[in-house]
Amino acid sequence: MSHTTELLLEAFLSTTSNDIIPLTAKGVASGCKVFGAAILRKSDLSLVIAATNDETTSPLLHGEINCIQQFWALPSDKRPPPKDCVFFATHEPCSLCLSGITWSGFDNHYYLFTYEDTRDAFAIPHDIRILEEVYKVPAKGESAEDFASRPLYNKSNAFWTARSVEELVGQLPEDKRDAMRGRVTQIKKQYAGLSETYQASKGDKGIPMA
Numbered sequence: 001m002s003h004t005t006e007l008l009l010e011a012f013l014s015t016t017s018n019d020i021i022p023l024t025a026k027g028v029a030s031g032c033k034v035f036g037a038a039i040l041r042k043s044d045l046s047l048v049i050a051a052t053n054d055e056t057t058s059p060l061l062h063g064e065i066n067c068i069q070q071f072w073a074l075p076s077d078k079r080p081p082p083k084d085c086v087f088f089a090t091h092e093p094c095s096l097c098l099s100g101i102t103w104s105g106f107d108n109h110y111y112l113f114t115y116e117d118t119r120d121a122f123a124i125p126h127d128i129r130i131l132e133e134v135y136k137v138p139a140k141g142e143s144a145e146d147f148a149s150r151p152l153y154n155k156s157n158a159f160w161t162a163r164s165v166e167e168l169v170g171q172l173p174e175d176k177r178d179a180m181r182g183r184v185t186q187i188k189k190q191y192a193g194l195s196e197t198y199q200a201s202k203g204d205k206g207i208p209m210a
């Protein structure tokens with residue numbers, strides 16, 4: 001990809017504000033979680049499709065999975081090959097979505113909020129819990145400390161490379177970082193509002209992992 005880090009960040013933040021958040025605001029109002037995703041063309045970073053969580057339809061319709069489903073539903077002349085696309089998730093993809101991204105053939109993904117943000121700022125601990133409970137097997141003779149500090153998944157692997165928005169901001173020239181962090185903070189404030197709405201209304205929707 002030949003885009004500068006700055007252009008990539010611009011595309012992620014404007015797509016989040018203009019395309020993902022309006023969908024997510026509607027989803028949250030109907031009891032769905034705050035997670036969204038978008039697929040962009042590598043060539044010019046134009047939007048192919050954006051989507052949000054639709055868990056009241058099915059607990060598997062996470063923002064990323066819903067985005068992938070809608071991407072494959074596009075007519076083939078409107079759907080670039082996954083290898084020619086950038087995958088963006090508002091929140092670090094869970095184990096289901098990591099697999100969905102892999103099975104769909106994307107060679108990258110980027111995310112705004114980390115698992116720790118999702119657990120601590122959004123009160124949704126399932127990403128980390130599922131990876132720890134289902135996938136993380138203690139190695140023979142491994143100390144509790146080594147087990148705890150071992151990464152939950154491989155961010156650079158044979159299928160894809162995953163990067164956070166914070167990592168990208170850190171790669172910007174120093175004089176551009178503060179302005180970009182300011183924009184990220186503005187978007188994060190909008191998510192704090194969406195999260196409050198979700199937490200206040202999630203109780204009675206019958207979502208297994210609310």
Ligand SMILES: [Zn+2]
Pocket residue numbers: 062063064093094095096097098
């Ligand atoms: Zn997911």
